[in-house]
Amino acid sequence: MQHAQFQQRLRDFRASMQLAAxxxxxxxxxxxxxxxxxxxxxxxxxVVTADALYLITDYRFVEQAEQECINEQMSANxxxxxxxxxxxxxxxxxxxxxxxxxxxxxxxAQVTVSIWQDISQDLSFCVLTPAPAVIEQQRKxxxxxxxxxxxxxxxxxxQALAAIMxxxxxxxxxxxxxxELDYQMQKRGSAGVSFTTILxxxxxxxxxxxxxxxxxxxxxxxxxxxxxAVVNGYRSDMTxxxxxxxxxxxxxxxxxTVYAAQQAAMATLQAGVAAVDVNAASSAVLQxxxxxxxxxxxxxxxxxxxxxxxxxxxxxxREHLGWxxxxxxxxGIYIPSYGGIRIEDDVxxxxxxxxxxxxxxxxxxxxx
Amino acid sequence: MQHAQFQQRLRDFRASMQLAAxxxxxxxxxxxxxxxxxxxxxxxxxVVTADALYLITDYRFVEQAEQECINEQMSANxxxxxxxxxxxxxxxxxxxxxxxxxxxxxxxAQVTVSIWQDISQDLSFCVLTPAPAVIEQQRKxxxxxxxxxxxxxxxxxxQALAAIMxxxxxxxxxxxxxxELDYQMQKRGSAGVSFTTILxxxxxxxxxxxxxxxxxxxxxxxxxxxxxAVVNGYRSDMTxxxxxxxxxxxxxxxxxTVYAAQQAAMATLQAGVAAVDVNAASSAVLQxxxxxxxxxxxxxxxxxxxxxxxxxxxxxxREHLGWxxxxxxxxGIYIPSYGGIRIEDDVxxxxxxxxxxxxxxxxxxxxx
Numbered sequence: 092m093q094h095a096q097f098q099q100r101l102r103d104f105r106a107s108m109q110l111a112a113x114x115x116x117x118x119x120x121x122x123x124x125x126x127x128x129x130x131x132x133x134x135x136x137x138v139v140t141a142d143a144l145y146l147i148t149d150y151r152f153v154e155q156a157e158q159e160c161i162n163e164q165m166s167a168n169x170x171x172x173x174x175x176x177x178x179x180x181x182x183x184x185x186x187x188x189x190x191x192x193x194x195x196x197x198x199x200a201q202v203t204v205s206i207w208q209d210i211s212q213d214l215s216f217c218v219l220t221p222a223p224a225v226i227e228q229q230r231k232x233x234x235x236x237x238x239x240x241x242x243x244x245x246x247x248x249x250q251a252l253a254a255i256m257x258x259x260x261x262x263x264x265x266x267x268x269x270x271e272l273d274y275q276m277q278k279r280g281s282a283g284v285s286f287t288t289i290l291x292x293x294x295x296x297x298x299x300x301x302x303x304x305x306x307x308x309x310x311x312x313x314x315x316x317x318x319x320a321v322v323n324g325y326r327s328d329m330t331x332x333x334x335x336x337x338x339x340x341x342x343x344x345x346x347x348t349v350y351a352a353q354q355a356a357m358a359t360l361q362a363g364v365a366a367v368d369v370n371a372a373s374s375a376v377l378q379x380x381x382x383x384x385x386x387x388x389x390x391x392x393x394x395x396x397x398x399x400x401x402x403x404x405x406x407x408x409r410e411h412l413g414w415x416x417x418x419x420x421x422x423g424i425y426i427p428s429y430g431g432i433r434i435e436d437d438v439x440x441x442x443x444x445x446x447x448x449x450x451x452x453x454x455x456x457x458x459x
Numbered sequence: 460m461q462h463a464q465f466q467q468r469l470r471d472f473r474a475s476m477q478l479a480a481x482x483x484x485x486x487x488x489x490x491x492x493x494x495x496x497x498x499x500x501x502x503x504x505x506v507v508t509a510d511a512l513y514l515i516t517d518y519r520f521v522e523q524a525e526q527e528c529i530n531e532q533m534s535a536n537x538x539x540x541x542x543x544x545x546x547x548x549x550x551x552x553x554x555x556x557x558x559x560x561x562x563x564x565x566x567x568a569q570v571t572v573s574i575w576q577d578i579s580q581d582l583s584f585c586v587l588t589p590a591p592a593v594i595e596q597q598r599k600x601x602x603x604x605x606x607x608x609x610x611x612x613x614x615x616x617x618q619a620l621a622a623i624m625x626x627x628x629x630x631x632x633x634x635x636x637x638x639e640l641d642y643q644m645q646k647r648g649s650a651g652v653s654f655t656t657i658l659x660x661x662x663x664x665x666x667x668x669x670x671x672x673x674x675x676x677x678x679x680x681x682x683x684x685x686x687x688a689v690v691n692g693y694r695s696d697m698t699x700x701x702x703x704x705x706x707x708x709x710x711x712x713x714x715x716t717v718y719a720a721q722q723a724a725m726a727t728l729q730a731g732v733a734a735v736d737v738n739a740a741s742s743a744v745l746q747x748x749x750x751x752x753x754x755x756x757x758x759x760x761x762x763x764x765x766x767x768x769x770x771x772x773x774x775x776x777r778e779h780l781g782w783x784x785x786x787x788x789x790x791g792i793y794i795p796s797y798g799g800i801r802i803e804d805d806v807x808x809x810x811x812x813x814x815x816x817x818x819x820x821x822x823x824x825x826x827x
Contacts, residue, residue: 151668175775199572204565205589207572221573274642278635283655300519407543 094164096234100127105141107225108196115140115187116196116222117210122396123198123226125324129165130156137167138183140190147182149174179206180213187217196222227401231393232415238439240325241395241417244281245437245448247320248327251275252451260459261310261335265290265303269318276320285319285326286398296332297431299387299423310336310459313430319398328394328419329449330435333457345382345424345432346455352376352422353434356390360438360445362414366404369412373422380424387423387433394419394437416440417448462532464602468495473509475593482560483508484590485551485578487569490764491594493692497533498524505535506551508558515550517542547574548581555585564590595769599761600783606807608693609763609785612649613805613816615688616695619643620819628827629678629703633658633671637686644688653687653694654766664700665799667755667791678704681798682825687766696762696787697817698803701825710800713750713792714823717800720744720790724758728806728813730782734772737780741790750792755801759787762805784808785816 104127108116118137124130128137128146132155135148144167148156153171160167172182187195195214197207199221211219233241254275258268269288276284291301292308296315308314317330332349334342356373370390377386393400394417402410404418412418421435437448472495476484486505492498496505496514500523503516512535516524521539528535540550555563563582565575567589579587601609622643626636637656644652659669660676664683676682685698700717702710724741738758745754761768762785770778772786780786789803805816 154666197572199576200574202572204567204570204572204575206568208567208589221576270642270645273645274638277638277641287651298522 093236096236097127097129097165099234100229101139101144103229104139104226108139109141111196111220111223113194113196113220113222114192115190115194117183117198118226119198119201120226122230123201125396126226126230128167129159130167131159131324132156136179136183138186140186140192143190144168145170145186147172147179178209178213180210183210184213184216187214192217194218194220196220198222200224224401230395231401232413233395233417233439234415237325237395238415238417240323241327241437242448244285244320244322244325244327245329245450247276247279247281247322248285248318248329249449249451250279251281251320252316252318252329252331259308259314259333259457261308263308265292265295265306265308268308269303272316272318276318279320280322281320282324283321285321285328289315289317289330291315291431292335294428294430297425297427297429299425299431299433308335308459311339313342313432314457315431315433317433317435324396326394326396326398327437327449328398328435329437329451330421330423330433331451331453332432332434332455334455335457335459338456342430342432343455344380345426348376348380348382349422349424349432349434350453353420353436356420356422357436357438357445360412360420360440362412362440362442364412366402366408366410366412367406369420370404370406370408373420374406377422377424382424382426385424385426387425391419391421391435393417412440414440414442461604464604465495465497465533467602468597469507469512471597472507472594476507476564477509479564479588479591481562481564481588481590483555483558483562484564485566486594487566488594490598491566491569493764494594494598496535497527498535499527499692500524504547504551506554508554508560511558512536513538513554515540515547546577546581548578551578552581552584555582560585562586562588564588566590568592592769598763599769600781601763601785601807602783605693605763606783606785608691609695609805609807610816612653612688612690612693612695613697613818615644615647615649615690616653616686616697617817617819618647619649619688620684620686620697620699627676627682627701627703627825629676631676633660633663633674633676636676637671640684640686644686647688648690649688650692651689653689653696657683657685657698659683659799660703662796662798665793665795665797667793667799667801676703676827678827679707681710681800683799683801685801685803692764694762694764694766695805695817696766696803697805697819698789698791698801699819699821700800700802700823702823703825703827706824710798711823712748713794713800716744716748716750717790717792717802718821721788721802721804724788724790725804725806725813728780728788728808730780730808730810732780734770734776734778734780735774737788738772738774738776741788742774745790745792748792750794753792753794755791755793759789759803761786780808782808782810 138145423433425431506513791801793799
């Protein structure tokens with residue numbers, strides 16, 4: 092992580108502030124504090140003015156804040172508030188007065204009504220406006236360091252999956268296999284896991300958010316496994332589908348359809364493509380198949396500091412995929428009470444195509 | 460979990476609503492949806508009226524909601540909202556109109572400003588008031604089923620610690636040991652972990668929220684290990700402190716002081732005791748020691764669905780500990796750049812004392 096990268100992020104954000112004639116912005120989101128301030132702790136609030144940066148925290152996190160926010164990458168002012176003596180609103184008011192701030196953005200989607208009621212009563216001298224999602228807009232485009240983190244997370248996930256494949260045998264329980272996978276990712280350096288691992292055997296594979304249970308793997312089961320790793324706060328997200336043994340003609344047809352839908356979507360990828368066109372390419376394959384009515388809604392999403400970030404690739408998405416967006420492409424077929432198949436990869440959008448970040452093999456049949 | 464327990468919770472909550480002349484309450488907190496509705500999923504909103512219960516969700520979670528909220532324990536009405544066609548506010552308004560509701564509590568501490576702006580514009584026919592923390596107040600007193608879950612979580616934590624003790628040897632890395640502990644808890648049935656395991660060796664043990672690093676265990680190091688398990692949504696929370704080898708006189712004095720402070724606090728426990736008196740008993744021991752200036756602030760907190768619940772036992776707490784509260788008792792000494800010691804147990808408050816829920820041994824010296 093470089094000083095220049097934080098400077099660029101701040102410059103872009105301040106340009107948006109200026110365009111909207113805002114003198115300051117209050118940042119409540121931990122994701123955005125990481126992105127703008129390099130701060131990864133809790134219980135902190137950011138204040139951005141045209142020429143200064145403040146991070147307000149308390150004795151529990153001040154040491155961490157000073158380490159992360161005052162160094163060669165970042166030079167914020169860290170304020171240690173005594174919570175028994177000064178309200179958060181009062182602490183913010185001092186800074187806004189000092190900078191003669193009048194118009195203020197605040198992250199309305201990131202602060203609760205009760206905290207905001209407390210804060211805003213101290214800020215009656217300002218015009219307070221909910222901030223549009225400009226930081227989230229900036230975060231869509233990943234810089235080289237961010238791409239490297241997602242790549243590292245994806246590689247850990249690839250390797251962890253390879254490590255547990257020998258345990259994917261008849262009789263293994265969903266919960267035990269998921270735990271082994273989580274363990275192998277962390278053993279390889281993942282900070283926790285990207286999200287609660289989704290693992291469903293048999294009919295349970297048709298549940299898009301199937302939490303691992305005591306269900307044991309049986310011959311002929313479909314298997315959906317959706318998981319990811321975390322490196323320096325950046326996430327990966329990958330799904331692989333299997334069948335326990337030799338596929339029936341229907342299972343094979345389902346897999347081939349999903350695979351073809353994913354390939355069709357990927358063939359459209361390049362900087363500037365409309366998200367609806369990517370979705371339509373996948374959808375055309377699914378809708379032309381015998382499984383049209385069982386196709387899942389939505390094709391993918393941005394991934395980065397959050398697991399699910401903008402843009403969301405769907406039939407109603409109005410966005411274009413930009414250069415160095417990182418998105419998932421994950422078509423699926425879900426037949427209730429029978430089973431499901433989903434294949435998901437993370438891709439980096441480039442000028443003339445894409446770069447695949449997840450590399451685990453897509454062999455469908457398990458030899459068990 | 461019994462039907463009668465949910466009925467009791469709802470009866471108590473509705474009694475509070477009636478006392479405040481509220482016709483309905485909007486529940487946004489996932490913890491409170493679990494507590495009042497038996498719902499453990501995401502993306503759901505509860506509406507409680509004097510004689511009806513509604514859970515509003517969407518296609519992603521409607522199956523789970525129907526399984527959890529319509530059965531012999533619970534009989535809520537589950538509403539599957541089409542998010543493309545109906546706003547959340549409109550869905551709530553339909554119900555409130557139907558029940559001729561006028562005065563409405565909402566969980567202001569659990570909803571963001573932007574979501575609330577969207578919802579409330581559809582509810583202009585109601586008087587909307589932030590709800591006081593009455594559900595959180597109810598949740599302080601644990602029923603028999605809740606106690607059994609916390610006990611089960613505490614037992615898993617005890618057993619997992621015993622399982623990894625042989626790995627607490629010179630050269631082991633904090634991150635590796637913490638991962639093994641997390642793995643052993645989940646292997647024994649913990650659903651994830653109660654919180655990110657805190658593990659610090661040497662001077663790092665003085666950081667109250669020390670995240671595991673690559674630091675290796677060295678002879679003479681103090682070790683602070685703070686962790687917990689989760690069973691059916693209920694958490695445990697325990698800290699043990701060790702020294703790698705034979706304690707120096709100062710380390711031994713630190714440990715004996717913290718242990719004595721914890722025992723002094725526990726000796727005061729029984730239903731009705733003032734939290735300040737529990738705190739004072741511990742504080743007296745710490746303040747009379749050579750480590751007075753290094754004593755940590757705060758002695759403990761409630762634990763249950765959330766890791767940190769009311770009451771918070773501290774010098775400024777105005778509460779009394781009630782029958783069947785479950786709280787932590789966790790005095791600590793933290794000497795910057797040297798090391799820390801904390802001992803923490805979970806206790807159930809009873810009529811004439813307390814019941815210890817965490818049972819891991821408190822042997823200080825590791826034979827390594």
